[in-house]
Amino acid sequence: MVNLDLIPSAYTEIVRGEGPTVRPHEFASEVVAVEPVMGDSVLLTMTVPSPMAAEVRSGHFVDVLCRLDGSYDPLLRRPYSFFRADSRAGTVTLLVRPFGRGSTWLAARTPGTILDVLGPLGNTYDIAPRSRNLLMVAGGVGVAPLVMLADQTVARGLNVTFLMGSADAAGLLAPTLLPSAVEYLVATDDGSKGHPGYVTDLVPEYVRWADQIFACGPEPMYRSLRNAVNPHRIAGKPRVQLSMERTMACGLGACLGCVVETRHGMQTSCVQGPVYDMDEILWG
């Protein structure tokens, strides 16, 4: 059953108590830097219209057209959450890992390329006013919005422990890309660096410490995160927020192609997400 009253407009969802915002729109963006990172991935920095770089928050994303004008393939835009936003430079940075047609095209762009972008879209990770200790759990390229979240929360004087998992050492985020005040621990599937095994193995000892937990990664990571967290939570605390990745078409809540099944019905991950409370989601 769908309760339409639970479907807010894109606008109301984006403000989410974070002050004035930018309505989503199409814009041309120039690539200003492309740097290799995490093995085969790149950090792609691009211009955005003012005041977008100052207004966007962790969890928000843009839909990038990953093809040349005049071509039909790939047809749909690709969603990328922000890795960083620089309000003085008027730029945002995306983390792009080449694994499909769209991402491979985008990762191969060079400075000067003009991109066709729709955004900003989506909701944000939500920091409760009383939260002091934040645990962030990242899997692979899911690290992107959590780097932005760490930047924004460390700047506010909050304590951040940042856990990252990757297949191997080459796929890990360099610690220099995180604020120095962050406690950073890593895990690799092949044991080439840090804890040998899953990043979620590192979670249990931080659960009691954390006021809130934020995660971004593949869905299997979320399942093991639930198992790692739940035995140590008391009365549902700390709350866990995570970003759900879905194939998207419109990005604006119209096509209903990207839904997440929640206790409140099917919700669009583009407008009502991508960030959800873990306990809202019906894991099936």
Added chain:
Amino acid sequence: MADGSVDLSVDLAPNNPRELRLANPVIAASGCFGYGQEYANVVDVQRLGAFVSKGITPRPRSGNPMPRIAETPAGMLNAIGLQNPGIDGFVRKYPKLWQHWRVPGIVNISAEAVEDYAMMAAILDEQPGIAGIEVNVSCPNIARGGYCFGWDAGMSAEVTRAVRDVTTLPVIVKLSPGAVDIVSVALAVEDAGADAISLINTLVGMTIDVKSRRPVLANATGGLSGPAIKPIAVRMVYQVAGAVRVPVIGMGGITCLDDALEFFMAGASAIQIGTAIFVHPGMLTRLIDDLEAWLAKEGVRSLSEIVGAAHDRRGVVADLEEPDLMLEAAVAAG
């Protein structure tokens, strides 16, 4: 842009006293524009010729499991499964919103029984803010005994008549490209009282993930849309517009002015934009500007002057009922 010298307006229900007069022929297609408000911050919705709501069903539907969409060459497959609040949920929320809008809002209805189509049409007839009904006889995602209304002229006509009998609202019937003979379906729904005909709905398609050896869509099959289906849509619009007297609304893979012009020249009085909205929502209003500029440049004062321009009035190849024979003839000639 707007110099006032070009007439873009169109009445899609000339035989209906209630009319369905649009300021321009660009319509946002069902399923691709939500209920209008989803795009209110992104597009100047009030500038559109009209928009069509997501498909509404007799009861609320939560839709299909994920994944619901898959990208294909120059197109996409969708199997949303008609997720919608049902006719009661729709009526509680949208008529009172739409009645304050300048843009005509058309409600798309879909059902699995003739009586249910009529039930919904009767409810909509009493609502404010609704400019017309688009009857979806062709949703390929919802099985109904393995056969859909829109594939059969008699069943399509039965649905049309049931809706016609209970409402004076303009009724558009949206045809399925899965019909064996699209022209006979068009003639049947026209005869049953349709004010206009829209086509084409998506084509049933499928794609398989060779790694998992499973269909990509949870529903296995889905509706194919996008530029990939445009030539089929143009052909069907050409055939139907050549056969019926009521206005035809063309759609299927339109992404730019030239695509739109093809549909007008094939005989469409108006067009719907679907999949392209997902990629470039701004193209809806750009297309209105582009069309106006093109008509002015060509010295055409009214859009109606180019509608059906591609129909060969000398009658040489006006009849496409035997496409295979035509292909053979072309091969023999070439």
